Amino acid sequence: MDELKSTPLISEHESLKALLAPFGGWNMPIQYEGIIAEHRWCREKAALFDICHMGEFHFQGDFATSGLEELFTFSVTGIPLGRSRYGFILNERGGIIDDLIVFRLGENEVMIVTNASTIDKDRAAISAGLKGGELRDISAVTGKLDLQGPLSRDILVEVFGPEIAAIPYFKSIRMHLLGVEAIVSRTGYTGELGYEIFIPNDKVVELWRLLLADERVKPAGLGARDLLRLEMGYSLYGSDIDEETTPLEAGLSAFVNFDKAFVGREALLRQQREGLNRVRTAFRVASRRSPRHHYEIWREEAQSGFVTSGSFSPMLGCGIGIGLVSPEAAVIGAPLTIRHGNVSMEAFVCDLPFYKGGSLRS
Amino acid sequence: MTRRRTGRYVAQGIPRINAEIAKKPRFYQGGNDMTETYYSKEHEWVKVNDGIACIGITDYAANQLGDITYVELPRVGKSVKQFGELCSIESVKAASDIFAPVSGKVVKVNEALEETPEIVNESAEDAGWIAWIEMADMKELGNLMNLEGYDDYLRGLE
Numbered sequence: 005m006d007e008l009k010s011t012p013l014i015s016e017h018e019s020l021k022a023l024l025a026p027f028g029g030w031n032m033p034i035q036y037e038g039i040i041a042e043h044r045w046c047r048e049k050a051a052l053f054d055i056c057h058m059g060e061f062h063f064q065g066d067f068a069t070s071g072l073e074e075l076f077t078f079s080v081t082g083i084p085l086g087r088s089r090y091g092f093i094l095n096e097r098g099g100i101i102d103d104l105i106v107f108r109l110g111e112n113e114v115m116i117v118t119n120a121s122t123i124d125k126d127r128a129a130i131s132a133g134l135k136g137g138e139l140r141d142i143s144a145v146t147g148k149l150d151l152q153g154p155l156s157r158d159i160l161v162e163v164f165g166p167e168i169a170a171i172p173y174f175k176s177i178r179m180h181l182l183g184v185e186a187i188v189s190r191t192g193y194t195g196e197l198g199y200e201i202f203i204p205n206d207k208v209v210e211l212w213r214l215l216l217a218d219e220r221v222k223p224a225g226l227g228a229r230d231l232l233r234l235e236m237g238y239s240l241y242g243s244d245i246d247e248e249t250t251p252l253e254a255g256l257s258a259f260v261n262f263d264k265a266f267v268g269r270e271a272l273l274r275q276q277r278e279g280l281n282r283v284r285t286a287f288r289v290a291s292r293r294s295p296r297h298h299y300e301i302w303r304e305e306a307q308s309g310f311v312t313s314g315s316f317s318p319m320l321g322c323g324i325g326i327g328l329v330s331p332e333a334a335v336i337g338a339p340l341t342i343r344h345g346n347v348s349m350e351a352f353v354c355d356l357p358f359y360k361g362g363s364l365r366s
Numbered sequence: 367m368t369r370r371r372t373g374r375y376v377a378q379g380i381p382r383i384n385a386e387i388a389k390k391p392r393f394y395q396g397g398n399d400m401t402e403t404y405y406s407k408e409h410e411w412v413k414v415n416d417g418i419a420c421i422g423i424t425d426y427a428a429n430q431l432g433d434i435t436y437v438e439l440p441r442v443g444k445s446v447k448q449f450g451e452l453c454s455i456e457s458v459k460a461a462s463d464i465f466a467p468v469s470g471k472v473v474k475v476n477e478a479l480e481e482t483p484e485i486v487n488e489s490a491e492d493a494g495w496i497a498w499i500e501m502a503d504m505k506e507l508g509n510l511m512n513l514e515g516y517d518d519y520l521r522g523l524e
Contacts, residue, residue, distance in 0.1 A: 039458045040433040227432075227458060292436040292483070294456050316435035316458060323436075347454075347461075 011056035012147060012208045020223060028121030028242075030057040033225040040318050042228035046194055047319065047362070050153035051224035052215050055200070056208060059123035060146040061116040061130065065137020072114075074267060075133045076106060077251065077260040083108040087175050088189060091259040092251055093129050094268030098275060099247035100254070101129050103239065105191060107176055112137075115187070115202070117148075119241045133267065147208035152198030152232075154363040155220050160188070160199060163214065168199070173365055182207045182214075193229060195236035195362035234313050237286055237326060237356030243297055244284075244312040244326060250275060253328060255284035255356075282309055285334035286358065287351040289323030289342065292316055295351070299344040301327050308333035311342060319359045323349065326356075403491075404507055405516035406449070406467040411491055412510060419468045419499045423455065426520055428490035431457040437483045439475040440497055446470065448506050452497070455486070466499060468506050474498040 008031040017024060022033035033054060035042060045051050067073045067080050078091040088107040092100050102122040107115040118126045127141055151160060160168040164181060168188060171177055176189035184204050192198035203211055215221050230240065239245045245254045250268075252260070252275055260272065289295060295314030300307050314325030325342070333340055338353045404412045409427035412419045428434065436456040446452050446466035453464050475497045479485060486494035511519060 035432065038433050040435075231458065292456075293438075294435060294458075294461065296461070316456070 009057070011054055012205050013054045013056065013212055016209060016212055017054070017223075022223075022225060027226055028057060028119065030120055032057060033223070035225040035227045036223050039225070039227035039231060042222065042224035043231045043318055045222045046153045046196060046224055046228060046232055048154065050151055050155040050159055050218075050221050051194075051228065052212070052221050053150040053152065053224055053226075053229055054212070055148040055150050056146075056205070057120035058148055059118035059120060059126060059141070059143040060148070060202065061118070061126070062140045062142050063114050063116065063130075063137055064110075065112055067112070067114075069135070070137035071133050071135045072130075072137060074265050075130055077266050077268070078106075079261055079264050080106055080108070080114060083114075085110065086177065088191060089174070092256075093126065094250070094266065094272075095129075095247055096268060096271060097247075098250040098252075098268040098271030100241070100245045100249055100251060101247060102126050103241055103245060103256075107187065107189065109178070109187075115142075117200075121242060145205050147203050147205045147211075149201045149203070149208065149211055149215070150192055150194075150198060151201065151215060151221065152192045152194040153196050154366065156196070156198050159215070159218055159220055163218070164188070171199075182210055192364075193238060194232040195238075195357060195359060195364050196232075197363040197366050230313075231315055231318065234315055234324065234326070235317050235319055235357065235359035236362065237358060239326075240313055249328070252276060253280055253282055253284065280331065282328045283331050283334045284326060285309070285329045285340075285353055286326045286356050287324070287340055287342075288320065288354050288358070289325070290350040290352070291322065293323045293347070293349045295323050295325035295327075295342045295349065296344070299325075299342050299347075301329050301333060302341040302343055303329070303333040303338065308340070314342075317358060319361070323351070324358045325351070402512060404467065404510035404512065405519075406465065406510055407519065408449070408465045408467075410465060410467040412467045412507070414501065414504075414507065417501050417504070418473065419470065419501050420495050421452075421467055421497055421499060422495040423464060423486065423490055424516070425490045428486050428494070431455065431459065431462065433458045434483045434486045437479040437486065437496065439477070439479060440472045442472055442475060444472045446472065446499065448509065455483075464496065467510060468499055469502040470499040471502075472497050473500045 010031050017033045022036045024031050025034045073080050078089050083089050088105050090105050093102050102118050104118045171190045187202040189200045191200050294316045295311045299311040301309045309329030311325045311327040317324040336353050340351045342349045401413050409424045411424050412421050434457050438454045440453040448469045449465050452466040476495050
């Protein structure tokens with residue numbers, strides 16, 4: 005096991021008395037004040053997350069002739085300048101090597117933002133597919149802070165100026181922050197209005213302190229982040245999706261464009277032809293009990309599959325979860341039983357997102 | 367949350383005497399409550415009155431669990447063995463078993479926890495009590511720690 009890595013903010017977290025725990029090879033803050041309090045703060049005000057562990061790659065070159073275009077399940081060339089797009093790098097079997105966002109920075113320039121635990125295999129998969137262009141792994145020098153919550157726009161406008169207010173959902177701008185070039189993107193993982201700020205690592209502490217100086221901002225850890233994303237039904241790599249799961253099974257076919265070439269396309273088309281043996285389901289539990297990763301999902305006296313993510317939802321006041329099941333256990337309204345040892349909970353299939361009141365597009 | 371003394375068992379809403387005691391509910395020994403609190407290695411507490419044990423989880427355990435989201439209360443009438451499984455408790459982070467610190471029969475449960483399990487975070491050793499157990503054998507208290515012993519035990523865990 006490699007030694008745990010720390011972000012530039014480790015001593016900030018320690019002085020805030022955060023509970024730290026390993027996540028994807030990094031020593032990360034799980035909570036400060038408490039997971040539910042931080043979750044609520046993000047839904048109502050603005051929460052600041054240290055996301056410096058995530059991976060960033062910079063690519064410069066012709067998208068088509070370099071082979072970059074064929075790496076992704078969506079069209080990179082089709083992303084308008086300044087916009088970004090969510091999708092996947094797949095293996096030949098259609099399994100998900102990573103889910104990521106590509107930022108179109110220029111005519112021949114993108115930034116690829118990946119998960120933390122997958123950086124090495126992303127680098128390998130991207131490099132293997134490239135015949136030209138210049139790929140740089142900038143993860144080690146790029147910091148990332150997420151400010152998420154309904155007040156996040158007002159706060160960033162006050163701190164950095166009015167150009168923030170004009171950024172629409174899934175668009176980013178390059179701007180000068182703290183004397184250096186940064187990228188501010190209107191994206192996130194919470195379902196609230198929010199921004200992801202990419203800034204050189206040596207400015208991260210200064211930005212963190214500057215944003216926390218506003219009393220409307222509180223730090224939030226990965227515990228709250230996981231609750232927030234689950235309430236939106238967003239997939240978590242390593243829990244809901246992995247190399248053995250295809251985007252079609254995971255309910256993510258909206259992020260696959262079959263009108264272009266990409267690695268894994270043949271496997272997905274075959275799966276589509278033959279029909280899916282398992283699909284994503286989303287369910288609510290009839291009590292406050294939490295379903296958890298690997299609990300069994302049963303439909304009418306037969307096991308249909310497994311829970312891939314689950315928790316108590318503070319917004320809904322009940323347990324919620326998503327899982328991979330045989331198709332009859334994904335019909336909206338269908339009753340399910342979630343089982344683990346001698347624990348048994350009644351649930352029913354529902355639509356996504358679980359929480360529909362977010363400020364995401366406001 | 368009401369803190370009224372109803373019935374003869376002390377632990378159902380122990381009245382606060384002053385601010386200092388309120389900060390340290392564990393040390394409360396006033397009024398008719400001359401009973402000592404006992405602690406288990408699994409972080410349950412017990413207060414006994416007239417052969418009835420009021421039990422719950424300790425402040426330490428509640429802190430370790432984090433935000434408590436669900437308490438599976440035991441069935442009234444359930445017979446339990448000392449250190450055997452009593453019920454379970456869930457937080458955002460994990461699900462854990464609660465063990466019966468004494469043997470006997472469950473005679474009452476804290477129904478307020480069904481809708482507001484966060485009471486356990488706010489007041490684990492008082493309003494967040496979990497159940498009353500009619501004790502089968504008073505001698506079992508000898509298998510538990512007093513406050514001093516439990517504090518030493520916690521220091522050993524650090």
